[in-house]
Amino acid sequence: EIVLTQSPGTLSLSPGESATLSCRARQSVSSNYVAWYQQKPGQAPRLLISGSSSRAPGVPDRFSGSGSGTDFTLTISRLEPEDFAVYYCQQYAGSPRTFGQGTKVEIK
Amino acid sequence: QVQLVESGGGLVKPGGSLRLSCEASGFKFIDYYINWIRQAPGRGLEWLSYISPSGNTIFYADSVKGRFTISRDNAKNSVYLEMTNLRADDAGVYYCTRELRPYYEFLTGYYLWGQGTLVTVSS
Numbered sequence: 001e002i003v004l005t006q007s008p009g010t011l012s013l014s015p016g017e018s019a020t021l022s023c024r025a026r027q028s029v030s031s032n033y034v035a036w037y038q039q040k041p042g043q044a045p046r047l048l049i050s051g052s053s054s055r056a057p058g059v060p061d062r063f064s065g066s067g068s069g070t071d072f073t074l075t076i077s078r079l080e081p082e083d084f085a086v087y088y089c090q091q092y093a094g095s096p097r098t099f100g101q102g103t104k105v106e107i108k
Numbered sequence: 109q110v111q112l113v114e115s116g117g118g119l120v121k122p123g124g125s126l127r128l129s130c131e132a133s134g135f136k137f138i139d140y141y142i143n144w145i146r147q148a149p150g151r152g153l154e155w156l157s158y159i160s161p162s163g164n165t166i167f168y169a170d171s172v173k174g175r176f177t178i179s180r181d182n183a184k185n186s187v188y189l190e191m192t193n194l195r196a197d198d199a200g201v202y203y204c205t206r207e208l209r210p211y212y213e214f215l216t217g218y219y220l221w222g223q224g225t226l227v228t229v230s231s
Contacts, residue, residue: 001170014218026181031215033215035216035218036217036219037153037217037218039153044204044221044222044223044224045153045218045221046221047208047216047217047218047219049217050208050215050216050217051216054216055206055218056217056219057208074116084200088152088153090153090218092215092216092217095158095217096155096167096168096169096170097143097155097158098152098155099152099153099155100152101152102152102153
């Protein structure tokens with residue numbers, strides 16, 4: 001099982017600032033099959049990034065993903081009020097699929 | 109309308125059973141793997157299981173292996189999750205999901221999610 005560890009647990013930022021979220025895998029994720037999701041209270045998660053860096057349809061370009069092997073990053077440039085949420089990374093290269101524990105981006 | 113709709117959640121006693129359903133509409137169901145994911149109250153996402161379009165390939169998380177059974181009926185555009193010997197830590201919102209691209213293309217994350225169905229395990 002590929003274990004994913006996200007950091008930090010909570011990120012306190014102001015609108016307009018940039019956020020950098022980390023996702024580290026205990027072993028290499030083949031084909032960079034890492035996705036990022038955003039979840040707001042009471043809602044289902046929303047796919048933001050697939051394949052480490054490909055934005056899903058309709059996702060604003062202020063969201064970007066990068067990384068390979070064991071280290072992956074989600075960057076949100078110029079935080080908008082609607083971006084304050086919990087973010088999860090996931091690997092879908094191996095079975096079982098696994099999620100990180102999440103990073104909460106909160107308003108400072 | 110492209111959507112997944114879960115149903116079947118509810119209150120069940122520890123040791124009891126429940127069958128969740130996930131009905132798809134608006135897309136070619138037989139082209140997609142379907143996954144079940146759950147979220148305990150106030151907790152993160154936990155992947156549980158997937159089933160291939162034909163139903164021949166199935167995988168489970170260790171936490172539910174031997175207690176949960178996934179199946180699908182392509183004629184009804186539906187996937188099911190039969191849950192037995194339920195425990196308190198099985199409580200949460202259960203989502204079914206679909207990838208962005210069909211199975212014969214490249215793998216992606218989960219683009220389509222249902223609204224979730226709530227399972228409560230309590231005596």
